[in-house]
Amino acid sequence: xxxxxxxxxxxxxxxxxxxxxxxxxxxxxxxxxxxxxxxxxxxxxxxxxxxxxxxxxxxxxxxxxxxxxxxxxxxxxxxxxxxxxxxxxxxxxxxxxxxxxxxxxxxxxxxxxxxxxxxxxxxxxxxxxxxxxxxxxxxxxxxxxxxxxxxxxxxxxxxxxx
Amino acid sequence: xxxxxxxxxxxxxxxxxxxxxxxxxxxxxxxxxxxxxxxxxxxxxxxxxxxxxxxxxxxxxxxxxxxxxxxxxxxxxxxxxxxxxxxxxxxxxxxxxxxxxxxxxxxxxxxxxxxxxxxxxxxxxxxxxxxxxxxxxxxxxxxxxxxxxxxxxxxxxxxxxx
Amino acid sequence: xxxxxxxxxxxxxxxxxxxxxxxxxxxxxxxxxxxxxxxxxxxxxxxxxxxxxxxxxxxxxxxxxxxxxxxxxxxxxxxxxxxxxxxxxxxxxxxxxxxxxxxxxxxxxxxxxxxxxxxxxxxxxxxxxxxxxxxxxxxxxxxxxxxxxxxxxxxxxxxxxx
Numbered sequence: 001x002x003x004x005x006x007x008x009x010x011x012x013x014x015x016x017x018x019x020x021x022x023x024x025x026x027x028x029x030x031x032x033x034x035x036x037x038x039x040x041x042x043x044x045x046x047x048x049x050x051x052x053x054x055x056x057x058x059x060x061x062x063x064x065x066x067x068x069x070x071x072x073x074x075x076x077x078x079x080x081x082x083x084x085x086x087x088x089x090x091x092x093x094x095x096x097x098x099x100x101x102x103x104x105x106x107x108x109x110x111x112x113x114x115x116x117x118x119x120x121x122x123x124x125x126x127x128x129x130x131x132x133x134x135x136x137x138x139x140x141x142x143x144x145x146x147x148x149x150x151x152x153x154x155x156x157x158x159x160x161x162x
Numbered sequence: 163x164x165x166x167x168x169x170x171x172x173x174x175x176x177x178x179x180x181x182x183x184x185x186x187x188x189x190x191x192x193x194x195x196x197x198x199x200x201x202x203x204x205x206x207x208x209x210x211x212x213x214x215x216x217x218x219x220x221x222x223x224x225x226x227x228x229x230x231x232x233x234x235x236x237x238x239x240x241x242x243x244x245x246x247x248x249x250x251x252x253x254x255x256x257x258x259x260x261x262x263x264x265x266x267x268x269x270x271x272x273x274x275x276x277x278x279x280x281x282x283x284x285x286x287x288x289x290x291x292x293x294x295x296x297x298x299x300x301x302x303x304x305x306x307x308x309x310x311x312x313x314x315x316x317x318x319x320x321x322x323x324x
Numbered sequence: 325x326x327x328x329x330x331x332x333x334x335x336x337x338x339x340x341x342x343x344x345x346x347x348x349x350x351x352x353x354x355x356x357x358x359x360x361x362x363x364x365x366x367x368x369x370x371x372x373x374x375x376x377x378x379x380x381x382x383x384x385x386x387x388x389x390x391x392x393x394x395x396x397x398x399x400x401x402x403x404x405x406x407x408x409x410x411x412x413x414x415x416x417x418x419x420x421x422x423x424x425x426x427x428x429x430x431x432x433x434x435x436x437x438x439x440x441x442x443x444x445x446x447x448x449x450x451x452x453x454x455x456x457x458x459x460x461x462x463x464x465x466x467x468x469x470x471x472x473x474x475x476x477x478x479x480x481x482x483x484x485x486x
Contacts, residue, residue, distance in 0.1 A: 020277075028288050030277070034261055034299040036321055041262050044301035060272065099358055100365050102479075104303050106272075107469045110384065110430075115344075115354070115471045126352050137358040139368035139479045141428050142469030145269045145304030147277045155264075155301045159360055182439075190450050192439070196423055196461040198483055203424050206463035222434065264426075266465050268434075307431045307466030309439045317426075317463045 003092035006128050007082075014083035015076075016052035018045065020148070033088045038096075040158040042084060044104070046150035047076030058149035061107050061117060065151045070105065071120035073151045078124035081156055089160060098125055098136040099157040106151050107142035114140040121154055165254035168290050169244075176245035177238075178214035180207065182310070195250045200258075202320040204246060206266070208312035209238030220311035223269050223279060227313045232267065233282035235313045240286035243318055251322060260287055260298040261319040268313050269304035276302040283316055327416035330452055331406075338407035339400075340376035342369065344472070357412045362420075364482040366408060368428070370474035371400030382473035385431050385441060394429065394475045395444035401478045402448035409482060422449055422460040423481040430475050431466035438464040445478055 007014070018032055034041045047055040061070045086092050103118040105111075118140040125134040136156070146153045169176070180194055196203045209217040223232045248254050265280040267273075280302040287296045298318070308315045331338070342356055358365045371379040385394045410416050427442040429435075442464040449458045460480070470477045 028284070028293065030281075030284065030300055031297045032299075034259070034297055036259055036261050039261075041299035043299040044303070097358070097360055099360050099363075100479075102301065104301070106304075109271075109306070109433075109468050110473060111469045112471065112473045114469065119354075122352070122354065131352065135355045135358055137356075137365035137367040137479065138354055139426065139428070139477065140471055141303075141368070141465075141467050141477070142430075143303050144271050144306040144433070144468040145273045145276065147274065147302055149272060149274045153301065153303065155262075155299065190446070190455065192443075192446065192462055193459045194461075196421070196459055198421055198423050201423075203461035205461040206465070264463065266463070268466075271433075271468070303465075305465050306433050306468040307435045307438065309436065309464055311434060311436045315463065315465070317424075317461065 003128060010127060012079060013050065014079050014086060015048040015050050017087065018048055018080065019052035020054060032084045035088055038160040038162060040085060040089060040160060042081050042156040044153040044155040045077050045080040046153050047073040048080040054148050054150060059151065061105055061151050062111060063108050067113060067116055070117045070151045074117050074120040075124055077152055077154045078121045081154060085158060094160050095133060095158050096161040097159045098129065098134050099159055101136045101138045102155045103138060103140045104143040104146060104153045106146040111142060114142050117152055165290060172289060174241060175212065176241050176248060177210040177212050179249065180210055181214035182216060194246045197250055200322040200324060202247060202251060202322060204243050204318040206315040206317040207239050207242040208315050209235040210242040216310050216312060221313060223267055223313050224273060225270050229275060229278060232279045232313045236279050236282040237286050239314055239316045240283045243316060247320060256322050257295060257320050258323040259321045260291065260296050261321055263298045263300045264317045265300060265302045266305040266308060266315045268308040273304060276304050279314055327452060334451060336403060337374065338403050338410060339372040339374050341411065342372060342404065343376035344378060356408045359412055362484040362486060364409060364413060364484060366405050366480040368477040368479040369401050369404040370477050371397040372404040378472050378474060383475065385429055385475050386435060387432050389475045391437060391440055394441045397475045398441050398444040399448055401476055402445045405478060405480055413484060418484050419457060419482050420485040421483045422453065422458050423483055425460045425462045426479045427462060427464045428467040428470060428477045430470040435466060438466050441476055
């Protein structure tokens, strides 16, 4: 339980399961994670409140949501991803490696600092897991829009210890 | 051939190989799928007509293509992906697991319902493969534009039985 | 060293490690690649100058950067990816297979030729690695914006020989 201790040390609390509006009648709710062998594939997560509801502010970076606030959203998205992974695998110490992080920023056309938003996500990963386990390939793409208007959505792949 | 029976039961027909305009002279046509070991990586697919040509309507969601129509495009994209996978692996019963679905919607800036478009894709996967095999991690990103102006493009990874 | 010979034959030179502005104090620089077992996950790369600095022109396709120029940027991005992979694995002959290429074009809303931009990336891969090793699944998405305003960013996954 070293990772859980590290989270406590950093004062970080993982939110509840994402509680987003359900899809229309007759369709299943989305899967937040898919574990296939040692691979842990995490769906796109936005920032969540502690109870799992989407966390504001909503809107475009930087004209509606300034960079500093979007970075806080990215931190909350990181905690949301960790919460989902923890529920799926039981113990975050089972993570051998972060593999990839696919980050999307709801951004004004031509905004040049989507990487700065995602750096806040990566910083949480590095702080919690350390450099060796936490290293990850990453993209930081500007999206025309994101679900519910959240400023940032991140999908990820992690690998479990054998 | 249970999956093929299930497709017939649902009245679903898979389209022919994607027939899109070829690239400029001297470059190879794109690969629609790459099979590496048990991993099946599927290129981004848009909606196709039965003969493999891109299926309209073309345009942005929701101002040019309303949500309900974009959901039909997402269903056609799902069938296009299944057609490509079937041609690559021979028999859809070889699929052990859907792994990830990366969905992109050609969307108006700030449109908040890209997940609703992708739910139509996921519903086809769940209906055809069932919950256990069909479960998948997913992203639903709003793109500034997509090839040929199709309203939705989906890439995916699936895993074969060992 | 057959791939290196092939690069020389084609007159292609790989740039130095990406030299992009560092993140804010206290955060680690991004990882350009993550090797996990035989999998080589490459972060999003834009076009680079020989010394590793971002290569212009910067701007949106096609209104600020015409297609032909964006294709040159895509070629430079391909060389940047190869440089990163070479530094990570030592010898490009260790590549058994390209797996996926995720391409993002900083594009005008509704621009329909993002695939044409990415074809220039894929052409480098095919020219250098040949059809069998170089085959890859691909997406070609239009982004609202990209880091630093580069016209194209490409992430990739490759597999090493066992």
